Amino acid sequence: MTRAEDPWSAPVAAGPLDAVVDVPGSKSLTNRYLLLAALAQTPTELVAPLHSRDADLMVGALRALGTQVEATGADGADLRVTARPLRGPATVDCGLAGTVMRFVPALAVLADGEVRLDGDERARERPMAPVVQGLRDLGAAIEAAEGPGGAAVLPLTVHGTGSLPGGSVDVDASGSSQFVSALLLAAPAYDLGVDLRHTGATLPSLPHIDMTVAVLRERGVTVEELDADGGPAGGQTGTAPTRWRVHPGPVAGGTVVVEPDLSNAGPFLAAALAAGGTVRVPRWPATTTQGGDALRDLLARMGAGVVLGDDGVLAVTGPADGAILGLDADLHEVGELAPTIAALCALAETPSRLRGIAHLRGHETDRLAALVAEITRLGGRARETDDGIEIDPAPLHGGIVQTYADHRMATFATILGLRVPGVQVVDIATTAKTVPDFPVMWEAMVAQRVRAD
Ligand SMILES: O=C(O)C1=C[C@@H](OP(=O)(O)O)[C@@H](O)[C@H](O)C1
Numbered sequence: 001m002t003r004a005e006d007p008w009s010a011p012v013a014a015g016p017l018d019a020v021v022d023v024p025g026s027k028s029l030t031n032r033y034l035l036l037a038a039l040a041q042t043p044t045e046l047v048a049p050l051h052s053r054d055a056d057l058m059v060g061a062l063r064a065l066g067t068q069v070e071a072t073g074a075d076g077a078d079l080r081v082t083a084r085p086l087r088g089p090a091t092v093d094c095g096l097a098g099t100v101m102r103f104v105p106a107l108a109v110l111a112d113g114e115v116r117l118d119g120d121e122r123a124r125e126r127p128m129a130p131v132v133q134g135l136r137d138l139g140a141a142i143e144a145a146e147g148p149g150g151a152a153v154l155p156l157t158v159h160g161t162g163s164l165p166g167g168s169v170d171v172d173a174s175g176s177s178q179f180v181s182a183l184l185l186a187a188p189a190y191d192l193g194v195d196l197r198h199t200g201a202t203l204p205s206l207p208h209i210d211m212t213v214a215v216l217r218e219r220g221v222t223v224e225e226l227d228a229d230g231g232p233a234g235g236q237t238g239t240a241p242t243r244w245r246v247h248p249g250p251v252a253g254g255t256v257v258v259e260p261d262l263s264n265a266g267p268f269l270a271a272a273l274a275a276g277g278t279v280r281v282p283r284w285p286a287t288t289t290q291g292g293d294a295l296r297d298l299l300a301r302m303g304a305g306v307v308l309g310d311d312g313v314l315a316v317t318g319p320a321d322g323a324i325l326g327l328d329a330d331l332h333e334v335g336e337l338a339p340t341i342a343a344l345c346a347l348a349e350t351p352s353r354l355r356g357i358a359h360l361r362g363h364e365t366d367r368l369a370a371l372v373a374e375i376t377r378l379g380g381r382a383r384e385t386d387d388g389i390e391i392d393p394a395p396l397h398g399g400i401v402q403t404y405a406d407h408r409m410a411t412f413a414t415i416l417g418l419r420v421p422g423v424q425v426v427d428i429a430t431t432a433k434t435v436p437d438f439p440v441m442w443e444a445m446v447a448q449r450v451r452a453d
């Protein structure tokens with residue numbers, strides 16, 4: 001008998017795949033649209049949003065603050081969000097969701113009362129200080145627990161007064177782009193908006209900040225992207241912004257259709273390289289702010305055939321001889337993809353170097369340490385560098401892969417399991433953070449094979 005706590009046996013691919021996989025909605029877009037809907041003047045309809053632990057936690061947070069969120073659509077899959085005056089006292093469970101623990105405090109400062117935020121044990125270790133300090137600099141009163149070196153961490157108590165002055169703020173976002181996104185998202189509702197300057201040496205996941213800017217603009221908010229000297233940046237200018245100015249003003253409601261989560265498409269597309277054959281993902285957007293779109297280039301560089309059809313179906317075909325090419329890549333814009341890419345690197349014929357991802361040490365787990373530990377456990381050769389991981393070709397064997405409550409470590413292990421018999425995955429249920437029913441989806445994909453006749 002299998003118990004929930006038993007490791008899950010990752011299916012081995014019995015032959016090349018010929019699969020179509022419908023990927024659920026984007027976590028990052030869903031949680032941004034939800035948060036902005038709580039500030040909007042008219043109701044917002046989210047079509048095809050993500051339903052997963054992280055999205056449910058955001059819905060729970062909004063409801064705790066008084067926002068009305070109703071399931072709509074034929075099967076209750078869509079959401080209708082109606083803003084109400086934000087209220088405290090309230091308690092918010094952030095789970096292990098970066099988007100909840102970083103974004104919701106910026107909303108909670110607008111509640112009329114005290115809001116307490118806490119999360120999973122590991123959430124209390126994830127970096128929070130720049131958000132807490134940034135909000136304090138913008139006029140908020142927040143009590144925070146102290147982590148290593150006295151840095152602010154969960155749990156937090158936000159003493160909301162119903163409004164926030166806002167204004168200028170300097171933030172070191174070298175630890176996470178979410179520090180910037182958090183302070184920009186609720187900024188239209190602050191008295192003066194926000195003029196935020198990033199002061200750190202590096203800035204990871206810039207596409208996620210571009211996404212924040214795009215979602216704000218879609219909702220009618222004026223946002224300026226500037227370089228360090230105050231000149232225009234972003235968009236067509238070719239200059240990466242380091243400063244953002246969000247003007248105060250109304251947030252529009254209306255209907256938004258949520259794109260599929262392209263980062264979560266990653267393990268399924270990677271399966272085409274690990275198992276051979278072709279995996280197709282429909283509804284791939286022609287243009288997007290999702291960093292996951294970089295998979296098209298990354299997988300092609302590893303030897304895949306990648307075709308985005310006019311019908312919006314992305315087809316990824318593994319190399320005919322099964323030989324995956326190693327990769328030397330700076331992933332700082334798309335660190336979210338690192339575990340998926342690392343799995344393919346561990347199966348590759350040539351060495352790999354993944355760079356620019358030091359900040360992954362503050363993700364759901366220390367992903368650099370976790371990837372090295374689990375590749376090594378299966379007989380592979382990997383080591384940490386200052387800002388990433390190096391992986392050399394080596395034959396892998398089965399084993400029980402630890403996942404550290406990290407959804408992407410679980411999907412990393414399942415990719416390896418397609419080729420390596422005997423891979424067992426501890427706590428496969430952790431994938432529910434961003435993909436409902438991942439094991440069912442995965443087994444259905446593995447069952448869709450090229451026919452022998
Ligand atoms: O804003 C967002 O929705 C996210 C930003 C990124 O965070 P980091 O900048 O911390 O990598 C990404 O990795 C995370 O999965 C989602």
Ligand SMILES: C=C(OP(=O)(O)O)C(=O)O
Binds near residue numbers: 097098
């Ligand atoms: C880093 C991630 O999540 P979070 O939003 O919790 O930071 C992730 O999903 O890879």
